[in-house]
Structures are given as C-alpha cells and as structure tokens.
Amino acid sequence: MNRAQLDSIRDAGPAILPSVLNCDFGNLMAEVDRLREAGTEILHLDVMDGHFVPNLTFGMPIVEGLRRHTDMPLDVHLMISDPLAYAKPMVDAGADLLTFHVEAVKDPVDVAGKISDLGVGVGVAINPGTPLSDLDVCLDCVDMVLVMSVEAGFGGQSFNPVAIDRIRELRSRRPELLLEIDGGINTSTIGLAREAGCDLFVVGSAIISSDDYTAAVSDLTEAMMSANGGAR
Ligand SMILES: O=C(CO)[C@H](O)[C@H](O)COP(=O)(O)O
Numbered sequence: 001m002n003r004a005q006l007d008s009i010r011d012a013g014p015a016i017l018p019s020v021l022n023c024d025f026g027n028l029m030a031e032v033d034r035l036r037e038a039g040t041e042i043l044h045l046d047v048m049d050g051h052f053v054p055n056l057t058f059g060m061p062i063v064e065g066l067r068r069h070t071d072m073p074l075d076v077h078l079m080i081s082d083p084l085a086y087a088k089p090m091v092d093a094g095a096d097l098l099t100f101h102v103e104a105v106k107d108p109v110d111v112a113g114k115i116s117d118l119g120v121g122v123g124v125a126i127n128p129g130t131p132l133s134d135l136d137v138c139l140d141c142v143d144m145v146l147v148m149s150v151e152a153g154f155g156g157q158s159f160n161p162v163a164i165d166r167i168r169e170l171r172s173r174r175p176e177l178l179l180e181i182d183g184g185i186n187t188s189t190i191g192l193a194r195e196a197g198c199d200l201f202v203v204g205s206a207i208i209s210s211d212d213y214t215a216a217v218s219d220l221t222e223a224m225m226s227a228n229g230g231a232r
C-alpha cells in the first residue's frame, strides 16, 4: 500500500474492517465474499504465532490465497514474536498494511523502517496493559497506530475502555496519524471510539457471530456515523 493508497483510506473517512479470525475457515472465500457484499472494503487478518500470543492462526499461504481471489486491501495484524522475519514473506504474499506489536520488538524504529522499505504501510500495535509512552519513540516512523481494546490473542473478548483515552490522546498529539482500534468493537463501543478520533474499526465477533453480515455492518456503520468524529 503506497502513500497515495494510505491517504485515500484516511480521506475516505471512517471504515469498518472485518476480522476473519472467528469466521468459517472451511469456507473462507465465501465468508470474504459475504463480508464484501455486506459493504466492507478492507480485510483485517490476524496472524498469531502461538508464542507472542497463546493462540495460533495462519500465515503466508492464507494471505496469498486471499490475494489471489480478492482485491480488497489486506490489513495484516502481526501478533508474532519476530515480525521482521516474516515481513517480506507477508508482503510477497500480498499484505498491503503490516502492523507489528511494540511489545514484540526491541527497536520499533528499526522495525518500522524496514517494513516501510518494503513498500507497504506500516502500523504499530499496543496492548491495553502496555504504557502508551512505549510508542513515543516510533510515532513519527509509522503510518498507523493500532490501539488494542483487548489483550491480543483472541476474538470475542470484552472491550477495555482504556483504548478510548489512548485514541483521544494520540489524536490530539498526531492529527494526521491513521488510528485503528481492535477488540470488542460493537454498536455500543464503535461510537465511543469514533468520537475519540479513531479512523478504522476492526470488528470480528460483532459481525461474524451474526446470521446477517449485511445487517450487522449496517448497524455498525449507523452507530459509527452517528457519532461525531473527533476533530483532526
Ligand atoms: O486482534 C484481534 C485479537 O487479538 C482481533 O482482530 C480482534 O479481537 C477482533 O475480534 P473481536 O471483534 O471479536 O474482538
């Protein structure tokens, strides 16, 4: 994802990014088609290594398979201990935006720079329990901050409201930064995050657990748009 694509995402206004984490992986492409038909445009892919987080999901083969069958931008959330080891393979597989966890690396500036050099958007994620000040060193080196509203590792967890204060603080410090929130986002929490100044809203269970993805996305969109977006 080049600079122009990132700018167009920012300029396009708030967006809901479905996480396929809890979808029916035996019918992955059918699920992706349903999510596209429901009106979502960017896919959030949760890559977990069973080491950085106590869960194991998927790697490059899934990213590559999705790249072959959809033109939706792929927002890849790396919940892995060694993001640099897999950055280029993930980009080669088709990732458009790569987000690593600040908790997983010693030098986030170096990691952000190396990922950016691959020609994709780079994000840094932070868990609720990690001091926000851990991001200070790399805020100017990333395109996006992914503010976790759950401890990374599983879908279906309860929303941690500390994320709202963090979105608000990051928005006030960096008006141009792309902000994404992830974890426990539903029709109640999405408005709070929007009002705090968030741009991108990762939603897993609140869509995947519903029988009607279109209705779920529509309800979420209504809740998101009825909140007054934080001033940039
Ligand atoms: O990064 C994640 C978990 O580590 C998932 O993206 C997130 O939890 C989405 O699932 P849900 O909306 O059900 O919380």
Ligand SMILES: [Co+2]
Pocket: 019, 044, 045, 046, 077, 182, 202
């Ligand atoms: Co995620």
